[in-house]
Amino acid sequence: MASSPNHHNGSASKKPKLTFITPDEIAAEFSHHDPAVARINNGSFGSCPDSVLQSQRRWQLQYLSQPDDFYFNHLKSGILRSRSIIQRLINADHVDEVSLVDNATTAAAIVLQQAAWGFSESKFEKGDAVVMLHYAYGAVKKSIEAYVTRAGGHVIEVPLPFPLNSNEEIVSEFKKALEKGKANGRRVRLAVIDHITSMPCVVIPVRELVRICREEGVDQVFVDAAHSIGCTEVDMKEIGADYYTSNLHKWFFCPPSIAFLYCRKSPKSNVELHHPVVSHEYGNGLAIESAWIGTRDYSPQLVVPAVLDFVERFEGGIEGIRKRNHDAVVEMGQMLAKAWGTHLGCPPEMCASMVMIGLPVRLGISSEKDTLKLRTHLREKFGVEVPIYFRPPKNGEVEVVTGYCRISHQVYNKVDDYYKFRDAINQLVSDGFTCALHT
């Protein structure tokens, strides 16, 4: 069954936009979502519209129909096409700088494994430092432990306050951590900086932090932007990091899973990155290595053209989506904070498409376990899907907000989703629900 490359994307040419996608069409594109759930946790697992799923099915069917032909004649060109689109989207200089991997977790492993070799092969001294944020993603922290600590590196965590009031608080803590890293004649070999932290969710001023890293002689900067593409601005040259990764299945409508790892080409970099799963293309550069890591389903990496078609049906494309998501989530966040008598976790300009809102103190959230209990309770009894964050009270603090929810807004959301959540929490409060009593 032959199929031409055009078979896999929508229109090959840009038609002048007469109408944008309608609310009904959007609802149909996401009709596979469980209609009984107020889905306000797009940050965890993302979402994928039906038209992109169709494109994915076509690729999968093509593979099943004749896998050898697919492998020899279609796979590489499909991946290159996706990489080229991403290169333009993120303003990278060369497509060679763009590798496709499964997810940010994989990208982190790639960068950190290279750091581990640095220690093992004595390019780095034992005790040289790697700096990360206290709010770095749990899996990334484990990866740093598995590769850097194990290889003899010294890990410095940048403490950050939460709730946050300004970027200044982040910048000053970061500078202090770099000083620690350079103490006793050590070098800071790598800084791992989130673009948007996961929990609690805050937009970090990465441009400024990268600049500080350069000033302070940090060897390499890796920005973990798991959430970023489709959620924040993503301009590689502006940001200036050595490595930058973002998932495309969170906010860029790809099916699970696909991410890119950007590796800045620079004359001084003599570092070779490798994909940990070594196959035939070992030594041909990370982008080529990553395009074949053994037999598997590469279809999530091939649907990027179809995603572009999808976002261009929206006014302003992905930029328009991003702005409207931001405005909507801030509006909904403020509505909820007002309804519950609490507050936002950070100023609106430090949010992207997600916002942290304090939960009523009466709910008695006093541990991480409580947050999971509450989340499960909301899912099972109220049909609301939202992650909860535990913020331990500092010394001397009483009657403070210790629980924050992270709500998201994506194109499929309706205002009723947030009313549903508002009412659920109000009900729990009026029922006298506390996490301590609930098993």
Add this chain to the structure above:
Amino acid sequence: MALRIIMFYRYYVPHLLLRQQNIQILGPKLSFHLSRASSYNYYRNLNHTDTQTNFSIKPKFSSFITDSEIQIEFSHHDPGVARINNGSFGCSPASVIAALQQWQLKWLRQPDHFYFNELQKGILKSRKAVKDLINAEDVDEISIVDNATTAVAIVLHQMQWAFSEGKFKKGDAVIILQCAYGAVKNSIKAYFSRAGGYVIEVPFQFPVKSSEEIVSEFQMALVKEKAGGRRVRLAMIDHVTSMPSVVLPVKKLVEVCRKEGVDQVFIDGAHGVGCVDVDVQEIGADFYTSNLHKWFFCPASVAFLYCRKSVTHSELHHPMVSHDYGKGLAIESGWIGTRDYSPSLVVPSAVEFTNRFEGGIEGIRRRNHDAVVEMGNMLAKAWGTNLGTPPDMCASMIMVGIPACLGVSSDDDALKLRTHLRENFGVEVHIYYQMPRHEEVATPAGYARVSHQVYNKVDDYYKFRDAINQLVSDGFTYT
């Protein structure tokens, strides 16, 4: 007459039941573009507590799968292609793909619920199914990974740490056969050699006359290195080599390893389950990996890495480190970041599929073997060439000499011939180039690796036979 009635029920009734079940979610004849309305209804009907595929064919009488049912299960295969390279990418029947899509839709529908309540249960079910398939002692010994390539990286990565952390000394060795898979050799370079290890490559003669010659070469190499004071930390041995394809006497080789003091043995059974008998307790290795998408009807891609519990070895880790780091490889592998885990979840559905065949996966394996040997002999006779190994050193694939006049005299030629056969004759077959040993000028240098799987028909092999005969009579040659 009674017999004809029985035959009718055996073949036609299940067939009719099948058509009503509409398993052709993938069928190229049906519209694959689920219309928005129909997709909405379809997805709404999914019961999120439903963990079984809602697709099951229960024939009226207990009868095995019929020929026409098999054709329907593989109707998504390109009908214009004689598909005799099952070894490279495997195959998956429509009913298992349907199960896969069920899992995918469940995730898309409510991923958080899926993550918290369904995923780990599903992976555990698959691991148990694998444990039973390979006669492992304990389900803890089974980790699900993407493919054998990943399993190899996991084991070699552990070796790299052993060098870096001073457990191994520079110059400690890994022993492999010359015919080891190219990607595996690269992985050894990337992890073992780079960390300071030494690679012993045992020469391998092809065509192969007997397994004894392989065992004795292997043993000689080990004895020689030991005599030189070298410590052999790992032996990596294929169960069925890729190109050329030969079933190695793994049990015997493991015994030799134990006798000669090799620390650990890793069997790369990329082709293993469904192609050869895999009994890990019998084989006795420390590690065994096999793909399940090659010969066990799973979709791309799913494999397992078996790690024998009774052996003390440093903890293995999945290179993609996530939340479950430190909880053991099996648990680590169950979550390596957000991705589509549905291929890992359909192993029970694949088991169900194989049980529709007489003798289950064993029966399939035996019949594949007999058929591929028969076809191999037919082709060798038709072309006046030879088989690359004795029949008992083949599983579901066989190496058949290509007529020497075609002049295949490099890897490049082999690839060109393969492409030519695909594009001009609709035959998909893997071609191997064997450098002739200097004293055997007349031996054909090109071999075809021909496979047999349940979807194959004898016409596939006639098509290949005729294609080669045509090339010969056209005077086609690469020299």
